[in-house]
Amino acid sequence: MKSEKKYLIILILLIILVLFAAITGRYQGIGSYVELSENQLLQRLIIQVRIPRIMMSIIVGAGLAISGLVMQTVFQNSLAEPGVLGISQAAGFGAALGFLLFPWTRIPIQFLSFASGILALLLVLKISEKIKGADRVSLIFAGIAVSALFSAGLGIIKYVADPLDQLPSIVFWLLGGLSTSSWSSVLQITPIAVVSIIVLYLLRWRINVYALNDSVLYSLGIRRKVEVYLILGFAVLLTTSIISFSGLVGWIGLIIPNITRIIFGYDLRSSLPGSILIGAIFVLVSDTLSRILIAGEIPLGIITAFLGAMFFIFLIIGKGSPLSKNG
Amino acid sequence: MIRKTVLIVIILVMLGGCINQEANNTGIVISDALEREISLPKNLDRIVIAGKQTPTLANFAYLFDSSAEKVIAIENRSQSSNNFLSLLDTNFISKLTIEKGAGAEQISPADPDVVILMTSMKEQIGDQLESVGITPVYVSFETIEEIYRDIRIFGTLLDGVETAEKIVDFYSNTKNEIDQLISSSKTSPRVLILQIDKSEGNLVYSVPSASWLQTAMVEELMGQPVWKAEASAGGWMEISIEQVFVWQPEIVIVVNYQGRSVEIINEITNNPVWSEFLNNSKTMINPFAYDYQSWDQPDPRWILGYANLAHYLHPEIISTTFLYDLVRDFYHDLYGLEIEFIDSEIIPLVQLQIE
Amino acid sequence: MVDFLLTLDKVSYSYTNGRDFSFEDVNVNISPNTITSILGRNGAGKTTLLLIMLGFLKPTGGTVNYFPDGINGFLSRGNNSVAFLPQSESAPEKILVVDYLLMGRTPYIAPFILPGNKDFELVQKYAELVEVDHLLHYQIGKISGGELQRVRICRALVQESDLILLDEPISHLDLNAKFSMMEMIKHLQSLGKTIIFTTHDPVEALDIADHALIISNDQQINFGLTQDVITEKNLTACFNIPIKISRNKSGFACVVEKIV
Numbered sequence: 001m002k003s004e005k006k007y008l009i010i011l012i013l014l015i016i017l018v019l020f021a022a023i024t025g026r027y028q029g030i031g032s033y034v035e036l037s038e039n040q041l042l043q044r045l046i047i048q049v050r051i052p053r054i055m056m057s058i059i060v061g062a063g064l065a066i067s068g069l070v071m072q073t074v075f076q077n078s079l080a081e082p083g084v085l086g087i088s089q090a091a092g093f094g095a096a097l098g099f100l101l102f103p104w105t106r107i108p109i110q111f112l113s114f115a116s117g118i119l120a121l122l123l124v125l126k127i128s129e130k131i132k133g134a135d136r137v138s139l140i141f142a143g144i145a146v147s148a149l150f151s152a153g154l155g156i157i158k159y160v161a162d163p164l165d166q167l168p169s170i171v172f173w174l175l176g177g178l179s180t181s182s183w184s185s186v187l188q189i190t191p192i193a194v195v196s197i198i199v200l201y202l203l204r205w206r207i208n209v210y211a212l213n214d215s216v217l218y219s220l221g222i223r224r225k226v227e228v229y230l231i232l233g234f235a236v237l238l239t240t241s242i243i244s245f246s247g248l249v250g251w252i253g254l255i256i257p258n259i260t261r262i263i264f265g266y267d268l269r270s271s272l273p274g275s276i277l278i279g280a281i282f283v284l285v286s287d288t289l290s291r292i293l294i295a296g297e298i299p300l301g302i303i304t305a306f307l308g309a310m311f312f313i314f315l316i317i318g319k320g321s322p323l324s325k326n327g
Numbered sequence: 328m329i330r331k332t333v334l335i336v337i338i339l340v341m342l343g344g345c346i347n348q349e350a351n352n353t354g355i356v357i358s359d360a361l362e363r364e365i366s367l368p369k370n371l372d373r374i375v376i377a378g379k380q381t382p383t384l385a386n387f388a389y390l391f392d393s394s395a396e397k398v399i400a401i402e403n404r405s406q407s408s409n410n411f412l413s414l415l416d417t418n419f420i421s422k423l424t425i426e427k428g429a430g431a432e433q434i435s436p437a438d439p440d441v442v443i444l445m446t447s448m449k450e451q452i453g454d455q456l457e458s459v460g461i462t463p464v465y466v467s468f469e470t471i472e473e474i475y476r477d478i479r480i481f482g483t484l485l486d487g488v489e490t491a492e493k494i495v496d497f498y499s500n501t502k503n504e505i506d507q508l509i510s511s512s513k514t515s516p517r518v519l520i521l522q523i524d525k526s527e528g529n530l531v532y533s534v535p536s537a538s539w540l541q542t543a544m545v546e547e548l549m550g551q552p553v554w555k556a557e558a559s560a561g562g563w564m565e566i567s568i569e570q571v572f573v574w575q576p577e578i579v580i581v582v583n584y585q586g587r588s589v590e591i592i593n594e595i596t597n598n599p600v601w602s603e604f605l606n607n608s609k610t611m612i613n614p615f616a617y618d619y620q621s622w623d624q625p626d627p628r629w630i631l632g633y634a635n636l637a638h639y640l641h642p643e644i645i646s647t648t649f650l651y652d653l654v655r656d657f658y659h660d661l662y663g664l665e666i667e668f669i670d671s672e673i674i675p676l677v678q679l680q681i682e
Numbered sequence: 683m684v685d686f687l688l689t690l691d692k693v694s695y696s697y698t699n700g701r702d703f704s705f706e707d708v709n710v711n712i713s714p715n716t717i718t719s720i721l722g723r724n725g726a727g728k729t730t731l732l733l734i735m736l737g738f739l740k741p742t743g744g745t746v747n748y749f750p751d752g753i754n755g756f757l758s759r760g761n762n763s764v765a766f767l768p769q770s771e772s773a774p775e776k777i778l779v780v781d782y783l784l785m786g787r788t789p790y791i792a793p794f795i796l797p798g799n800k801d802f803e804l805v806q807k808y809a810e811l812v813e814v815d816h817l818l819h820y821q822i823g824k825i826s827g828g829e830l831q832r833v834r835i836c837r838a839l840v841q842e843s844d845l846i847l848l849d850e851p852i853s854h855l856d857l858n859a860k861f862s863m864m865e866m867i868k869h870l871q872s873l874g875k876t877i878i879f880t881t882h883d884p885v886e887a888l889d890i891a892d893h894a895l896i897i898s899n900d901q902q903i904n905f906g907l908t909q910d911v912i913t914e915k916n917l918t919a920c921f922n923i924p925i926k927i928s929r930n931k932s933g934f935a936c937v938v939e940k941i942v
Contacts, residue, residue: 027569041572041607044600049568076772099526106528159428179567180529202794209785211774218738219766220788220841227793266776269796295557295573296534296564 003270006263010277014058017281021054021288022046026295053181057287058280059193060178060249061256063242065279066200067235068253069260069272074210074228075139081253082117082239085139086146088248090120092173093150095244096157106188113244117236120146175299176247178287189245196238197276200231204268207231249283249301251308256282258315282307357483360446360465360473367441367462371484375439377402377425378448383468386620386627387478388443389415390494390661391485400424400437407584411619415662431455441484468625470543474498497660498630501653505637505645509548512641518550519576520615520623522563523583523591530595532571533563540625541582544633550578550640572604578639579612582623588614589678613639618654618676631657635679647679686749687845687876688712688735693744695734703727705734708744708903710895712878714844717871719887720880721912722897723921728880729769731897732847735878736766748845763789765838769849775823779814779833780805782822786840808839812866828859835866839873846870848879852886864890884912888927888934896920 482491
């Protein structure tokens with residue numbers, strides 16, 4: 001089946017899910033479209049509450065999926081993703097710091113979140129260089145260390161610096177959620193996210209080339225250092241701007257690229273746009289479940305972890321697993 | 328012969344007196360919230376309050392006059408009661424010497440005779456303390472019955488057994504009075520107690536645990552706590568705004584622990600979704616009153632919260648005048664504050680109405 | 683018409699790889715359309731020298747010069763890029779051959795652009811030339827070692843550079859693949875390319891190289907015409923065992939002289 005056809009099918013699926021999510025919720029549930037024209041409250045709920053939330057979930061899904069895909073390709077490691085490399089945790093740390101120091105405006109939060117993410121990236125690169133032995137694993141080890149560092153940092157901020165409980169709870173940071181989505185949050189996050197996604201989308205063929213050795217890239221005229229930092233920088237920006245709002249929603253950058261590659265192949269020309277769609281669907285479904293299953297809100301991170309872990313197990317033990325020999 | 332007998336009797340009486348004296352000096356026995364039988368010496372001079380919810384425990388402890396002397400150190404948690412408790416004990420702030428999350432090591436330098444802890448702190452701190460020879464006493468204050476029991480425990484510890492009874496009488500009499508008054512009411516409204524937190528511009532909604540005091544109070548006042556069936560057994564449960572409308576509450580009472588309920592209510596009445604709902608459903612939305620603390624918690628002010636709820640649920644029976652009179656009686660009888668002071672300093676703090 | 687495509691002028695370079703190495707005062711002139719082999723024992727520094735010629739490693743002294751556009755020439759798009767095939771490549775095994783070959787077009791494709799028709803056509807043309815066009819839609823991981831080598835050479839062709847550097851292209855192949863690879867390298871020469879390749883087998887140099895460069899044990903460089911440089915005396919010194927060169931109709935052979 002040609003790629004274009006696959007896109008179309010998945011896009012249609014996404015649109016159907018969006019419509020479904022818009023008319024589904026605790027209030028009036030499914031099948032309430034009949035009431036739609038008469039029930040003003042339902043209309044307002046859909047417009048003011050559900051639709052912004054749906055948009056946020058699409059951005060979160062697409063953004064984190066692309067981020068993971070780019071990192072996996074650049075590092076030639078199918079376990080790489082912002083959460084594994086500690087970048088997500090750093091984003092949470094930076095955002096918490098921003099909250100604490102500048103509670104009246106959002107801009108420092110985004111900035112500190114991004115700065116922490118970049119710091120985490122640099123740390124991971126530096127540390128993994130120093131680890132002898134298998135290249136592939138060294139990145140993961142470095143990521144474990146860095147993510148533990150920033151998680152601990154978040155814990156310290158929450159425990160020591162926040163006796164008045166001003167910050168969102170640490171549970172929120174560690175498990176994530178989109179329950180506070182509103183049109184203003186959409187306006188704050190969307191520009192940065194969309195710009196980053198567009199940049200990475202335009203570079204999608206180029207990123208493929210990073211599969212080759214450094215010396216070969218040099219021969220092909222790629223100034224590796226500059227370009228790689230640019231590409232990773234946008235991936236980090238994308239990740240941190242999302243996580244500073246949604247808290248730590250994990251597994252998406254790990255699972256979605258692997259699923260996307262099964263469907264669309266390894267070439268980023270098709271797998272990058274594919275991961276946008278599939279990531280969006282995954283988080284849209286997860287978030288819709290998180291707000292309709294029970295009266296209370298289930299933290300989004302729990303649902304993505306549950307679904308993600310199931311997929312992960314299937315991926316690593318299934319036949320023809322893409323994790324077996326990625327290169 | 329008679330002289331010998333008298334001598335023997337006198338000696339026996341004196342011996343008996345001595346034994347009695349001995350018994351008097353062996354101290355007190357408490358049965359605490361975990362049903363532990365604890366023997367303690369009679370005059371406890373060094374009482375420490377630690378673990379979670381120390382502001383609640385301190386507020387209860389300071390119902391007793393001797394606390395200013397006997398309570399020597401308190402774990403430093405939330406700041407909200409500090410202003411109030413400083414009124415009762417000028418040295419209060421200086422007693423906050425124990426850091427948040429302290430263990431046996433940080434507590435033992437205070438050399439306590441006894442440490443008061445919530446029951447939930449047993450594994451974390453209580454057992455540790457026992458292993459170094461410090462006696463913990465557990466309280467829980469989770470239901471009305473437990474409040475009465477735990478006040479009596481405090482009375483025994485703080486040498487105020489009679490005071491404890493007075494306090495319990497105040498509570499039970501007031502509650503009975505309110506219950507009596509509202510028993511004639513025919514209404515049983517659907518009530519929602521909703522905590523609304525505002526963090527960086529976004530509102531987070533949550534409902535109390537099914538087993539908590541707030542839920543029980545609503546039921547006692549003949550209201551229907553709409554969240555009870557689906558609430559979690561643990562703490563506050565976050566919900567989305569949609570769920571509020573699913574429950575179709577007739578009365579919504581907004582709790583906010585930073586004292587911002589009135590501000591938040593004003594904000595949401597302008598919100599397109601809330602305004603649509605409020606306009607169409609005749610639902611009343613009120614703030615849960617707050618002076619130094621929110622009145623919804625297990626805290627000495629719970630009875631004020633009870634009256635507050637009664638006023639919202641049965642406004643034609645329990646008026647605001649009743650409520651303000653109760654506030655005066657409460658702070659005067661239980662904390663010994665002057666009426667002029669209450670009128671000038673406390674009543675204005677009470678956020679009861681929205682303009 | 684230039685005399686030399688690439689020169690190393692008094693180049694020196696030090697590095698540590700278990701022990702200290704340094705190249706001192708290396709002077710090499712590569713003429714256009716020639717095949718040069720770099721010969722040395724394993725670990726002598728052949729790859730290092732090749733990377734210095736590529737420009738990936740910068741010499742600590744002296745200069746590396748490219749003609750006609752100088753050292754920056756090959757950083758821009760066009761014929762002056764230098765093609766490089768490392769000893770082992772980390773190409774992801776599930777990439778299709780055609781997509782791998784397209785990567786050779788990178789110098790000609792601006793960062794935010796996708797490969798276009800011209801790029802596809804060139805890939806097709808060179809794939810046919812090298813006879814790998816039937817493999818275009820296979821995954822890299824699914825083709826044989828010999829086929830993969832041809833595909834990699836094809837990538838160098840697709841890059842349309844004048845200079846092609848190969849790191850041990852023949853060493854690990856079995857006999858028939860060796861033969862076809864040597865034929866391939868000569869074929870590249872006939873297409874006008876200049877080739878430099880490394881090897882530890884003097885026979886490869888003797889068979890196809892016009893010029894040779896031997897790295898001795900103490901990093902001394904001996905460069906010149908193959909027949910002048912690859913002598914029994916130099917080989918024996920280089921490999922530390924007595925070597926005899928013999929020749930028959932089919933080609934060269936190098937034999938270790940046994941001491942009976």
